[in-house]
Amino acid sequence: MxxxxxxxxxxxxxxxxxxxxxxxxxxxxxxxxxxxxxxxxxxxxxxxxxxxxYGPAPTVYEALSRYRYYHIYPDPDQTLLREAIESYIGIPKEQVIFGNGSDELIDLSMRLFLMPGDLVVNLPPTFGMYSYNATLCGGRVISVRRREDFSVDVEGIERAVSQHDGAVKMLFINSPNNPDGSLIPEDELRRLLRLPLIVVLDEAYAEFSGRSYVSWVLEHWNLIVLRTFSKWAGLGGLRIGYGAFPSGIARQLWKIKPPYSVNVAAQVAALESLRARExxxxxxxxxxxxxxxxxxxxxxxxxxxxxxxxxxxxxxxxxxxxxxxxxxxxxxxxxxxxxxxxxxxxxxxxxxxxxxxxxxxxxxxxxxxxxxxxxxxxxxxxxxxx
Ligand SMILES: Cc1ncc(COP(=O)(O)O)c(C=O)c1O
Known part of the structure; x- marks a missing residue:
């Protein structure tokens, strides 16, 4: 009170x-x-x-101190970075968008699809930002809890979606899942992609697993894969992540993305990290x-x-x-x-x-x-x- x-x-x-x-x-x-x-x-x-x-690559510090244009606004189209990422993930630049950490892309993906009252399926225990952002968007969260061993309850998700006939718009899956580190198996992801909703697969830790489904974005109209430079490249403090989207979703997402949310230092550091990837x-x-x-x-x-x-x-x-x-x-x-x-x-x-x-x-x-x-x-x- x-x-x-x-x-x-x-x-x-x-x-x-x-x-x-x-x-x-x-x-x-x-x-x-x-x-x-x-x-x-x-x-x-x-x-x-x-x-x-281990932090960033040593050449990232050098590139940041060499850079002379901190007084100029960043490239809102992220041209150089999107060109450079093509060879890293094998997705055309038209289907990639960078954000202020992958956190920004979690938020933007929700804003693109959720109207107040729309439903989002979340699979706890998992990363807290999915339910947090869904609530911020006025969405309602349906929790389909993971099993004791943290595996995904695919039948439970299918049941929840059919019970709320047409009202569920999105499903968030984290693989490897934070906090336990388990991966979603291929057959389960394939099955979930048959549901009539947007599947956001957060692969923030993909580099440590040696497994990524990012190429599936090319075949599935409803799959978004999120990745980041925070973990493998040690750039957590600079805030740079990205999403790979089907072309139709990428076109819509550009409309709502704040143009300057990825600062120049983050862009310079990410570019240099791709060069130092070995x-x-x-x-x-x-x-x-x-x-x-x-x-x-x-x-x-x-x-x-x-x-x-x-x-x-x-x-x-x-x-x-x-x-x-x-x-x-x-x-x-x-x-x-x-x-x-x-x-x-x-x-x-x-x-x-x-x-x-x-x-x-x-x-x-x-x-x-x-x-x-x-x-x-x-x-x-x-x-x-x-
Ligand atoms: C599963 C998951 N997704 C996204 C993020 C956030 O990544 P970023 O630093 O790119 O915003 C984290 C950070 O811990 C995470 O655990």
Missing amino acids: PTRPDEAALLSLLRADIAELEEYTPIVPLEILSRRLGIPQEQIVKLDANENP LLMANVQRIVAERERLYAELSRLPGVKPYPSAANFILCRLLRVDAADIAGQLAQRGILVRHYDKEGIRDCLRITVGTPDQNNALLQALCDLLMQPEQAAGQAKESRDK
């Missing part, structure tokens, strides 16, 4: 759906955390946002190798059940201790991992794969914390037995 008259006046003017909207909780910025924990930024082991621990893919391979090592090590810890992942993170279920508490204790030691207070994953931690040193620090700290209750229990038993 508003407590002051000006608050009441504001609420009477504000869109009611926004007033009721739950705030999005992003991660805490590094500099703020450093201040809060009293630990220097460079000593914080940041494994909470699926960032690339080096960046070598970093991806290092992360994949570390992912497998981290998975094996986590499996050995008592009461920890990691899920196999095709991305740059691993979801672990903690069977004997409180996951939120462990995340908090890790943070006190300067090690950040992600805990979600959400159905199905409340007892889990999502750990981004870091450098070997970062992963070792995480494993050591986790091992210490997990042993503590056992040691305490063991000591208590010993003193009882005396």
Whole structure:
């Protein structure tokens, strides 16, 4: 309830759906955390946002410092970048649009199709922006929960779509799925594409899986594939992602895209990353190798059940201790991992794969914390037995 008259006046003017909207909780910025924990930024082991621990290609820094036209507005047509991406994903430039992170393309795709009241199928647990943006667009979200092993309930989706005859406009699938890293199998995607709706396949982590369905955009009128430079190319802070669209959708999307949302620095950095792709893919391979090592090590810890992942993170279920508490204790030691207070994953931690040193620090700290209750229990038993 508003407590002051000006608050009441504001609420009477504000869109009611926004007033009721739950705030999005992003991660805490590094500099703020450093201040809060009293630990220097460079000593914080940041494994909470699926960032690339190796950062951008060194030539990206050089290209950014060489660039002389920061005072000129960016090319709204993203001409050079769209030409360069053709050879990377094998999709003609007419069918690719860049955005301010793939987040912008999630938002624009929804704005293109959703009228207030339209339905969107979401497959939780998954990336939070799909339901967030759908609500912002006035859409209504139908959740078809993933199974225990995070596989997609295809029959459940088909049932939900037929029950709401004609009202479901979009389906969002994330593959590899954030937070668990599972991939959607080919036959399931093919089946879902037969539904009379727009399928948005978010492949933010495709490079770590070695599997992409982006070429399917050429054969399916209703498939949008979203990709990003945030993960494999280490450009999360510069905000650049893209979508591959069927021609009909691309033409419509250009109409609603803000012309200057992709800044020049992001365009320069992405172009240079495509030139440096060999080096960046070598970093991806290092992360994949570390992912497998981290998975094996986590499996050995008592009461920890990691899920196999095709991305740059691993979801672990903690069977004997409180996951939120462990995340908090890790943070006190300067090690950040992600805990979600959400159905199905409340007892889990999502750990981004870091450098070997970062992963070792995480494993050591986790091992210490997990042993503590056992040691305490063991000591208590010993003193009882005396
Ligand atoms: C599944 C998924 N899609 C999209 C994004 C956002 O990507 P971008 O940085 O390109 O906006 C993320 C970021 O974590 C993600 O996990």
